[in-house]
Amino acid sequence: MKGFKPQDLDDKEIQHQLSEMEEQLFRLKFQKGMGQLEGLKKLRALKKDRARALTVLRQRELAGAKK
Numbered sequence: 001m002k003g004f005k006p007q008d009l010d011d012k013e014i015q016h017q018l019s020e021m022e023e024q025l026f027r028l029k030f031q032k033g034m035g036q037l038e039g040l041k042k043l044r045a046l047k048k049d050r051a052r053a054l055t056v057l058r059q060r061e062l063a064g065a066k067k
Helices: 011-034 042-067
Strands: none
Touching: 011 042
16 A cells, blocks of 8 residues: 555545455465565555554544543
């Protein structure tokens, strides 16, 4: 997901992206365990994108709680 910007998406879209990321992450981890994963860059980038999305959701949750 090159250029993934979760700040520009609403919560429902972020949740949808997260579910797709979870599925892709599972597949990449499975490939890694089988010794078929060629590059780790895709796995690392996916983990970072997932963390960004979770961070944005948490920030929005906390901002909503303060109001």
